Amino acid sequence: MEEQDLYSEINSIRNLMERSTRFISLSGLSGVLAGIYALIGAGLAYKLLYVDAGTDTYLDFNHDITVQLFFIALIVLVLSIATGIWLTIRKAKRKGQSVWNQSSQSLLKSGALPLLTGGCFVLLLLMQGYYGIIAPGCLIFYGLALVAASQYTFGDVKWLGLCDIGLGLLATLLPGYGLFFWAFGFGVLHILYGTIMHFKYDRENSAK
Amino acid sequence: MKIALNNFDKAFENRIRLQIMSVLVANESYDFNSLKELLEVTDGNLASHLKALEKDEYITVNKSFLGRKPNTRYQASRTGTEAFKKHLQALENLIKQQKK
Numbered sequence: 593m594e595e596q597d598l599y600s601e602i603n604s605i606r607n608l609m610e611r612s613t614r615f616i617s618l619s620g621l622s623g624v625l626a627g628i629y630a631l632i633g634a635g636l637a638y639k640l641l642y643v644d645a646g647t648d649t650y651l652d653f654n655h656d657i658t659v660q661l662f663f664i665a666l667i668v669l670v671l672s673i674a675t676g677i678w679l680t681i682r683k684a685k686r687k688g689q690s691v692w693n694q695s696s697q698s699l700l701k702s703g704a705l706p707l708l709t710g711g712c713f714v715l716l717l718l719m720q721g722y723y724g725i726i727a728p729g730c731l732i733f734y735g736l737a738l739v740a741a742s743q744y745t746f747g748d749v750k751w752l753g754l755c756d757i758g759l760g761l762l763a764t765l766l767p768g769y770g771l772f773f774w775a776f777g778f779g780v781l782h783i784l785y786g787t788i789m790h791f792k793y794d795r796e797n798s799a800k
Numbered sequence: 801m802k803i804a805l806n807n808f809d810k811a812f813e814n815r816i817r818l819q820i821m822s823v824l825v826a827n828e829s830y831d832f833n834s835l836k837e838l839l840e841v842t843d844g845n846l847a848s849h850l851k852a853l854e855k856d857e858y859i860t861v862n863k864s865f866l867g868r869k870p871n872t873r874y875q876a877s878r879t880g881t882e883a884f885k886k887h888l889q890a891l892e893n894l895i896k897q898q899k900k
Contacts, residue, residue, distance in 0.1 A: 598891060598894060598895060598898075599895075601815070601818070601891065602888075602891060602895075604815070604819060604822075605818065605819070605822040605888070608819050608822045608823055608826075608838065608839075609822050609823070609825070609826035611838065612822075612823040612826055612827055612830065612834075612838055613826050613827055690837060693834055693837065694827070694830065694831070694834045
């Protein structure tokens with residue numbers, strides 16, 4: 593066996609182990625866009641709460657605003673997911689990989705449980721009127737979902753998740769500032785993460 | 801050189817078989833179509849190599865149905881995982897020897 597064969601053999605093994613376990617078509621750009629949506633949503637929420645309604649802290653607002661905030665959050669969520677799916681499909685197509693394969697299914701399966709648990713938990717909190725811990729709840733469960741899903745995609749996702757968990761805990765400590773933590777965790781961190789991913793993986797691939 | 805080659809597994813002399821094994825060792829189980837897509841091989845080619853690995857008892861086969869479609873999943877057996885590790889070790893030793 594030639595030395596070159598040896599190296600190419602080992603390379604192909606490593607490459608396959610990596611590709612078969614990890615879904616690497618996640619688009620960095622979708623992270624940036626999700627962050628921008630979140631910041632716009634947070635801006636609207638800020639206007640509703642502090643400018644229009646003139647509340648001092650966001651703990652004592654009325655029912656109408658709750659419904660409006662809920663819809664803002666829902667629109668941000670739907671837009672982010674739709675953009676994420678669209679850009680990921682585009683990236684996978686460009687690289688000639690399939691989107692619905694074993695690794696993307698594992699990715700969704702492992703992320704779904706903490707995410708759905710968190711979603712239910714936050715909705716229940718909302719129904720009970722515990723507004724103060726909704727933003728921390730979102731951040732913590734989203735972070736947990738990212739950490740759980742990260743073993744099936746880029747390792748960097750884990751760091752985003754850990755940052756969100758830390759931010760969520762910090763927000764629990766300071767209940768009046770949930771909106772700001774929410775904007776930072778879902779807005780700024782997503783943009784930061786998406787930019788890093790874009791330059792680290794996406795650009796390198798399109799150059800090839 | 802000779803000593804290291806003794807540890808080389810005959811079953812892994814073929815590249816596709818080695819690739820199949822790498823995927824199965826890294827994952828709990830893998831199905832036929834995903835394997836085919838990943839390795840970019842034809843049905844018949846993949847099937848014959850899987851058969852060979854099955855004969856050596858390096859992998860176990862689990863046939864089931866997803867609705868009406870047959871779904872065949874493959875898993876690395878303990879023997880197979882051991883053999884794969886030994887093979888990798890042999891490759892590593894070979895590289896070490898050549899570096900000397």
